[in-house]
Amino acid sequence: MxxxxxxxxxxxxxxxxxxxxxxxxxxxxxxxxxxxxxxxxxxxxxxxxxxxxxxxxxxxxxxxxxxxxxxxxxxxxxxxxxxxxxxxxxxxxxxxxxxxxxxxQLSMSFFQRLYDENIVRESGHIVKCLDSFCDPFLISDELRKVLLIEDSEKYEIFSPLERDEFLFRLFKHLCLGGSLCQYEDMLKPYLETAKLIYKDLVSVRKxxxxxxxxxxxxxxxxxxxxxxxxxxxxxxxxxxxxxxxxxxxxxxxxxxxxxxxxxxxxx
CATH class of the missing domain: 3.40.1000 (Protein Transport Mog1p; Chain A)
Structure with a gap:
């Protein structure tokens, strides 16, 4: 049974x-x-x-x-x-x-390295790059490179274990979106939304x-x-x-x- x-x-x-x-x-x-x-x-x-x-x-x-x-x-x-x-x-x-x-992960400072590595400017703008495809995703900025292109220069700023974290997965899912996704120019909407969903789903205690x-x-x-x-x-x-x-x-x-x-x- x-x-x-x-x-x-x-x-x-x-x-x-x-x-x-x-x-x-x-x-x-x-x-x-x-x-x-x-x-x-x-x-x-x-x-x-x-x-x-x-x-x-x-x-x-x-x-x-x-x-x-x-x-x-x-x-x-x-x-x-x-x-x-x-x-x-x-x-x-x-x-x-x-x-x-x-x-x-208990803090969004996990993503600070996106600023440190100039993937996102101090202003919060995501740095653009020449368009390429990682099927089915269009890559038009450095953020998507870090998320998807394993042999890209800055892919290793997140370790395999960090990429496996639920918070990172949520963030990545939101960044990649659905089949007609219109990407953000700023990082803030992705971080804010990932944080809200994470807090809503995950339980903590003192x-x-x-x-x-x-x-x-x-x-x-x-x-x-x-x-x-x-x-x-x-x-x-x-x-x-x-x-x-x-x-x-x-x-x-x-x-x-x-x-x-x-x-x-x-x-």
Whole structure:
């Protein structure tokens, strides 16, 4: 019996939390930015609660139980490229992949080196460069070079481990956007939006003894497979199609951040 099926000892049970809203994705200023980046209407966050203690080593059982849960199946949303609408899974998940994503950053000073390395000017303007392509992305500035071109001069200012950080991933996803993304000239909108989404999704607490702020969430990048192959976050894989599960073991909540690459809402 698979974890999470009714009657399974030790299985996780979930409940959809429709009342939990994410202002970082719904405020007027952010929706305007998401529209410009061709992500509006194709990105969203949902919250679910679960019923027992969670340890990161249980991630595979936890995620499989999630996809099997009768409270998740009719409520977990994904974007259908064929109908251009939000839908639910509608297929039986046979297998999952849950990759650990480090989540340790507590400050946006993580990105200060973009200024130090003259990728962004002191004024906040992103330095332009000659146009090139890193399929399917147009590279017209030094920021996108640092994000995408591994043999570029300044790619190594972020280590592989730093690039794996959830905060860096969020920032990169916003910078690259959807298929009709209009890039920003200034760094600030990317940093501000990444910070707001990060704070909205990730839980922190003050350590009772040291009083230091600690991140308590665990983050996983998730894929699910049915008998035909990948079915979630989408059958068609793309760097900008993703689902992250952000698990708060103290509140027993899981936030699901989802995006499907394509043409976002225009008006």
């Amino acid at each position: 698979a974890a999470g099926e009714p009657g399974c000892p030790g299985g996780f049970y979930f409940r959809f939390l429709p009342q939990r809203t994410f202002s970082s994705l719904s405020s007027r200023e952010i929706t305007s930015r998401l529209r410009q980046w061709s992500m509006l209407g194709r990105i969203q966050a949902q919250a679910f609660s679960f019923d027992q203690a969670f340890q990161p080593y249980q991630k595979d059982d936890f995620v499989m139980a999630f996809f099997k849960d009768p409270n998740v199946i009719p409520n977990l949303q994904l974007f259908s490229d064929s109908s251009e609408q939000w839908t639910t899974l509608g297929t039986e998940v046979k297998n999952i992949e849950a990759i650990n994503v480090p989540c340790t 350590h009772p003894r040291t009083k230091e702020i600690q991140i308590t969430s665990s983050v996983f990048k998730v894929k699910a497979y049915d008998s035909a192959g990948v079915c979630y976050p989408a059958a068609k894989e793309h760097e900008q199609t993703f689902s992250y599960f952000i698990v708060d073991p103290i509140k027993r909540h899981v936030n699901v951040l989802y995006h499907c690459y394509g043409m976002g809402e225009m008006a």
